[in-house]
Structure formats: C-alpha cells, structure tokens
Amino acid sequence: MKIGDFASKYQIQTDTIRYYEKENLLTPIRRENGYREFDEECEKQIQLIIVLKQLGFTIKEIQQLLLLRDNKSISTECKDTTVLLFDQKIMKLEERISFYQQALKVVQAIKELASDVKYLENIDDIEKQVLGLFQKDL
DSSP states (O other): OOHHHHHHHTTOOHHHHHHHHHTTSOOOEEOTTSOEEOOHHHHHHHHHHHHHHHTTOOHHHHHHHHHHHHOSSOOHHHHHHHHHHHHHHHHHHHHHHHHHHHHHHHHHHHHHHHHSTTHHHHHHHHHHHHHHHHHHHO
C-alpha cells in the first residue's frame, strides 16, 4: 500500500510516517520509481508504535525497544537499561490508573451532586472535588 493509503488507514499524517521512516521505526519497501510500499511488516510496526506512543513511550525509547527486539546478541547493559525503562513506564501507568480511578469516583460524586434538585447549593462541594482531583494530578 502507498503512503497516503497507509497514513489514512492508521489516521496518521504522511509527514509523521516519513518521520518514522527517517528515525528507522518503519522500513517500507522502495519501488524502482521511488514510491514507498508499506507491507504487512510495516503494518505490524505502525501498530506497535501507536500502542507504545499511547503508553507514553518516546520515539527514542521506541527505537531502543526495536533495537533490543531486532538484536540477537544483547549486552547486559542494554538489557538492564530496557528493564529499567519498563519499570519506569509501569510506575507511570500505575500512577495514571490510580488517577483515573480517583477521577471516576469524583465524576460519579459530582454527577450525584449535580443531579440533585439543589445543584446550586452543591456547587461548592462540586468545585472542591474537582480541585482535589486537580491537586492529585500535579
């Protein structure tokens, strides 16, 4: 598939696809006419990139993970660095999960306060709960 179709399929700008190629995250096949051909392997790669980006991985971190995946003889230092990276990401994800669990409780409480006939009397409680959630995210 050509770059426009590939980008459209994954709802990504063509410039982003070109950037990922420049950063060696994607390696499309080059045709004789210079056009890129994105095959099944590229589709697997972009799906992995999308998920890792959604999990908070940077381009450099994704490069490191792909290097680890593709390198059969990995140094202990590289392995340790990667394990540390995953530990950090796990901790960040756990923090986000905790935040969203708390946010869900706050939104449910606000819904209850807002659905009460005395909404205006509850506005101070609603604002306190929202501000409390904001403080936890800082």
